[in-house]
Amino acid sequence: xxxxxxxxxxxxxxxxxxxxxxxxxxxxxxxxxxxxxxxxxxxxxxxxxxxxxxxxxxxxxxxxxxxxxxxxxxxxxxxxxxxxxxxxxxxxxxxxxxxxxxxxxxxxxxxxxxxxxxxxxxxxxxxxxxxxxxxxxxxxxxxxxxxxxxxxxxxxxxxxxxxxxxxxxxxxxxxxxxxxxxxxxxxxxxxxxxxxxxxxxxxxxxxxxxxxxxxxxxxxxxxxxxxxxxxxxxxxxxxxxxxxxxxxxxxxxxxxxxxxxxxxxxxxxxxxxxxxxxxxxxxxxxxxxxxxxxxxxxxxxxxxxxxxxxxxxxxxxxxxxxxxxxxxxxxxxxxxxxxxxxxxxxxxxxxxxxxxxxxxxxxxxxxxxxxxxxxxxxxxxxxxxxx
Numbered sequence: 214x215x216x217x218x219x220x221x222x223x224x225x226x227x228x229x230x231x232x233x234x235x236x237x238x239x240x241x242x243x244x245x246x247x248x249x250x251x252x253x254x255x256x257x258x259x260x261x262x263x264x265x266x267x268x269x270x271x272x273x274x275x276x277x278x279x280x281x282x283x284x285x286x287x288x289x290x291x292x293x294x295x296x297x298x299x300x301x302x303x304x305x306x307x308x309x310x311x312x313x314x315x316x317x318x319x320x321x322x323x324x325x326x327x328x329x330x331x332x333x334x335x336x337x338x339x340x341x342x343x344x345x346x347x348x349x350x351x352x353x354x355x356x357x358x359x360x361x362x363x364x365x366x367x368x369x370x371x372x373x374x375x376x377x378x379x380x381x382x383x384x385x386x387x388x389x390x391x392x393x394x395x396x397x398x399x400x401x402x403x404x405x406x407x408x409x410x411x412x413x414x415x416x417x418x419x420x421x422x423x424x425x426x427x428x429x430x431x432x433x434x435x436x437x438x439x440x441x442x443x444x445x446x447x448x449x450x451x452x453x454x455x456x457x458x459x460x461x462x463x464x465x466x467x468x469x470x471x472x473x474x475x476x477x478x479x480x481x482x483x484x485x486x487x488x489x490x491x492x493x494x495x496x497x498x499x500x501x502x503x504x505x506x507x508x509x510x511x512x513x514x515x516x517x518x519x520x521x522x523x524x525x526x527x528x529x530x531x532x533x534x535x536x537x538x539x540x541x542x543x544x545x546x547x548x549x550x551x552x553x554x555x556x557x558x559x560x561x562x563x564x565x566x567x568x569x570x571x572x573x574x575x576x577x578x579x580x581x582x583x584x585x586x587x588x589x590x591x592x593x594x595x596x597x598x599x600x
Contacts, residue, residue: 380529428457433502
């Protein structure tokens with residue numbers, strides 16, 4: 214039985230509920246990928262979310278979107294009260310849609326203890342997809358909420374039916390050993406070979422090294438900027454794509470004002486998803502020097518475009534990249550180490566082989582059928598185990 218038949222037979226006339234916490238535009242792609250996994254003409258998806266630009270999902274006829282309005286900002290205690298209010302509202306909306314949902318999935322909702330508790334009290338199954346660690350992110354951003362997130366996350370995981378992580382490496386990194394019995398491994402990243410593909414062979418590309426992603430501390434943007442400074446005398450150009458707090462944008466803009474960097478760096482705050490493949494095909498190497506990751510979409514999409522990648526050993530990345538075969542790994546993200554590794558990679562004469570290897574790996578591992586099959590197995594197992 215193929216994955217589509219599994220969906221149609223096991224979920225006919227049923228609905229999947231998706232619930233998220235507060236999100237913004239960079240999170241559209243993971244949500245869209247998750248929706249595609251469960252997409253079928255035989256049932257609809259109910260999405261309860263706190264997301265800017267949620268109308269993007271409202272246009273799909275098989276999705277019912279129930280959005281919560283949210284205004285960012287405020288002092289420490291005001292943010293806590295806002296977060297509590299959001300959780301209560303999400304819980305009430307969950308109750309409203311409960312009779313039309315068999316299983317709830319939560320993504321980017323590690324701290325959604327109240328909605329999770331309500332799901333359990335109303336005898337609904339709920340599976341949390343762990344896309345990152347809120348407590349680690351809050352700690353990097355010095356928001357003062359890391360301990361609160363850690364407590365809420367642990368309580369949420371404790372009462373969930375199942376947890377999904379991208380790889381076994383994340384179990385240790387996020388200290389999830391206590392929940393091992395309810396953890397299942399399955400990425401939700403899906404690659405469409407018509408969207409991300411090789412256009413320009415690696416040997417025909419100029420020597421351009423890129424960074425693509427959010428400009429914040431945990432993504433290692435400052436380490437990448439320092440790396441550019443170290444490599445300023447090398448015949449290497451750089452592209453930075455991403456937006457974020459003005460603090461990081463100002464660092465980039467100050468570099469652009471200096472003569473020796475003005476012609477070497479191209480900074481683009483935002484690129485539409487349908488144009489991102491063109492930029493990947495300009496790069497000789499993509500660098501992701503993150504301190505903390507789940508499994509970055511940038512990594513998967515760049516590899517599908519045949520762009521060699523250099524990443525830190527965090528999150529699920531070591532389970533995707535095999536050093537020297539389909540990419541490269543950093544032992545740490547010290548700028549001196551990054552710059553040395555970049556120079557070593559650019560000297561290699563086998564980047565075309567690595568490009569070929571990563572395309573074959575990504576297209577196979579992250580095909581829609583492969584990912585859908587993993588999720589349907591988890592879904593069916595959850596329904597049987599927790600009846």
